[in-house]
Amino acid sequence: MSPATGKVMLGAYLSLSGRSASESLALRRSQLGRDQRIVHQFWAWDEAMPRTRFNVPSSSTLMISWHGVAWNKINGGGSDKLIAAAARNLAAQSKPLLVRWAWEMNGDWFEWGGAGNGKNADGYVSAWRRIHGIFADEGATNVSWVWSPNWNSSPGDSWNKMQNYYPGDDYVDWVGVSGYDFYKESPATLFNPIVNAYGARKPIIVTETAAIDFGGSTKADWTDDLAAYARRTPELSAMVWFDTDTHNDTNFRIDSTTASLAAYRRMAGNAHFQG
Template sequence: MRKLLVPVLLLALLLAGCSFGKDEKPPQPPAPDLTSAPGAVAVNPGPFESGPVRAPARGALFGAWIKPDALTHVGRLAAVDTLQTELGRPLKIVNTYRRFEQMVGTPSDKEFLARGATLMVSWATGDNRSILDGEHDDLIRKQARAVRKIKVPILLRMRWEMDRPNLRATMWSGEDYAAAWKYVRKIFTEEGATNVSWVWCPTAEGFMRGDAPGFYPGDDQVDWTCVDVYAGEKFQPIGELMAPFLTWAAQRPKPIVIGEFGVAKAWGSSGRAAWIKDARRTFKANPQIKAIAYFESNPEGNGPTKQFQLSGDPPAFKAFEAMSTDPYFNP
């Protein structure tokens, strides 16, 4: 009997160990220390030519895009109000996205402006060659008149991330994009829409590849330079991700807006918190950066490497909240 009991006990212990291994989550790797990662410091101290939306003399304006539950007036207001309540402060930059045919000046646009926020309109213009052929002149003029009608200065990101490879079919080339930019801006000028600060905003990856500068319309055409930067597929310090762009932008007398930035859920709460802390330090180390806007959204259909919402992730959101209450981001 005793001989039989020992193997039975050993078997029970073995099965218990297997069950424990199945239920237990594998240990997570420690979050990398990003707080001491070097940041690429812009050498241009200003002054900067910024157009109608004036850059603060010191510090940076703080803002975000928050995906609403419904793309309605009520939905947009609720999304912004919820984040502002969680942060305990108003957003100074409200990013909003528009298709080519969608006009600026919606009720929510007007409400944000009435509250004192600066509207940053990310406008998805269409095929550059069809623009240059005059096929969309009526639409562009209608948008210019809509912008003029609101009378308040806005930031306009005309076809942001134009350097993305998946947009090449409609962008055609850097030369086509630059020509279309000049064409659209000329129409805005003709329509008296002079309350626009024109924001040129490629991706950090485009500067790392080296092709983004080819889309630049010229210093006489751009009021703010911009970059969208994410810790998505690769987890790198934001200073490293932005370094090629910052080096390029430092040669131009323009303020910088970080049009979108975000750190994906895939990197875990502690990793995300570390990345946000490093972003805060890097933005402050680069005085040419005058505005920032977080991408507070989990786009539908995307996996964890492209989900960036911080709300609901206490450690990451706490780091974001600390950034928002930093006096540097309340100029």
């Protein structure tokens, strides 16, 4: 799957309280006058991958964030059958899709993070390459691979630098990044390290982001700043908003205030975001 030249694909993970997935998509369609360009879904490691596209408009691309697992469960071959079955199911969709496996591996909050797997990123690289190879063997050529660290590493030790986890250009189609302005970071602070390191050779996708409401117009202002940043950053080819009010008591919804919805609508309506 290739990005549109000079455009940004704008999509979302949607989980809105009191609404089903289809109802949430319909609400955003009515508010924005368009479908999501990317529909982001999460799937557990041992959950059967979908053979059909659930709640994904025909004009949208599906991005699956596939949970990781301890690396030794992959590198020893014990998960080969599970991986092959996942590959066959996704291949059956016969439409291009994005797979983001074991994201934010440079953080210490998931079981697949380096901190809990021997503090040696080589094991992550080996696991990624093994999964990639099995998908190739099963003919899942419709899958594009998204490698997606967190914008900063935790812990910040040298062994945990995000670059250590990079599987190599032959195994990655898109480079992603997660970044939220939890401490009022600018979009440039969050995303420039990834853009500068990989933007010359891979399309960049912001796989998770949302603005934090610090009161007043802060959420709308940051959304406007993000749109301006994207317009002046040609390496950035896609952005996926974490559009939910059901996660950790933080309201990431684009419509949490009238001003924030207006800012997001300005971004979605701009020609640069029609990729």
